[in-house]
Amino acid sequence: MNEKILFRYIYELSNAAEREMVTAWLQQSERNRDILVALVKRKQQLEGAADQQAADTHWERVQAAMNEEVPAVKNIRPWWLYSAAAALVTVSMGIGWLWQHQHTPAAQPVKLSTTGKNKQVITLPDGTRVWLQYNSSLEYDARAFNNSNRQVILNGAAFFNVNGSPDKPFRVSTHQTTVTVLGTSFSIHAREHEMQEIAVASGKINVQAAQLNINLLPMQRIKYDPVTHALLSDSTSLDRITAVRDNLLVFENDDLPSIARKLSQWYNRDVIIHGTPHRVSFTGSVQDNGIQPVLEGLSFLAGVEYKITADTIILSLKRNHKK
Incomplete structure (x- = not known):
């Protein structure tokens, strides 16, 4: 038969x-x-x-x-x-x-995304809170999330305040990198084709990737290139780590091209630099109350002139601005 x-x-x-x-x-x-x-x-x-x-x-x-x-x-x-x-x-x-x-229960995929015009504060099923930055996305399986483990996928930038659960590790997967925590708060900047930045505000995390396995404690930060595996580690301030949560745009020794790149990422606008600026760097933070107030703040603090068109921002340095 x-x-x-x-x-x-x-x-x-x-x-x-x-x-x-x-x-x-x-x-x-x-x-x-x-x-x-x-x-x-x-x-x-x-x-x-x-x-x-x-x-x-x-x-x-x-x-x-x-x-x-x-x-x-x-x-x-x-x-x-x-x-x-x-x-x-x-x-x-x-x-x-x-x-x-x-x-076998079918997966229930959830994907939460932001654009260049909005951010989002997310509360996950376990109580963990996530502050999702502009042009970022967070994915997880709603059915499996609260069972044996807690795992999300991040593309972009976010600040996490993880609800402690010793028997259920919390994992964040990015491009070729996995961050594992039990209960802590930390920030991740992990956009595709860019250097990843991970920093701890409280608690302890473990970061794993190809040729990388490192533990981070409060105020410790790494910058990791998932392509070349280059690694830089240092300490940073709490204000910088919690910037996404606190609605701040932070600059750290950024020259004008770097400022333009960050503004383009945050607000999903084309940013053009007018002229050939002399070398200048800016370190500081600006409260994110929209593109116009941010540009006004940069104009005052960093000597940046700006012009806004329909979908483009033009930046240049003030003639009398000194480094």
Whole structure:
């Protein structure tokens, strides 16, 4: 008997011709009937009592087929014993796979994104809070998140305040990097094709990537290139680490091209530098109350002149600005 036909028969998926084949097969020997009994019991064990009524109904059909007149069988060839055993194993495995497939909860993917015009504060199912920066996204499986582990995928920049749970590590995956924590607060800047920056505000985290496995404590920071594996480590200020949470745009020894690049990322605008500026660097922070107030702040603090068109920002240094 073809094991696929038995499989379909047990799950009531067979057609009329296949049912006739199984009935004839049952009438051939008592061993055949024992095989089917074992398979049906295996199915019932897997399903438990969830569908007991349907199982009882099907069992009555099986018994009816078994109780039909059975012709005498003169000989049972030894090879058939091996074939029957193989069929039992094969179909049992098929039943087990189908049961697991049918009873495995489907994933419930959740993706939260921001644009160049908005940020977002997210509370995850475990109580962890995430401050998602401009042009960033956070993904997780809502069904699996609160079971054995807590895992999210970040593309962009965010500040995390992780709700402590010693038996359920919290993991953040970025481009080729994984950050593991139990309960802490930290920031991640991980945009594609850029140097990643990870810093700890409180607690302790572990960062893993190719050729990288490092623990970070409060005020410690790393900058990591996932392509070249270059690594820089230093200490930084709490204000810089919590900037995303506190709605600040932070600059650290940034020249005009670097300022332009950050503004372009944050606000999803084309930023053009007018002229050839002399070398200048700016360190400081500006409260993020929108593009216009930010540019006004930079104009005052860093000597940056600006012009805003429909979708472009033009930057230049004031003529009388000194380094």
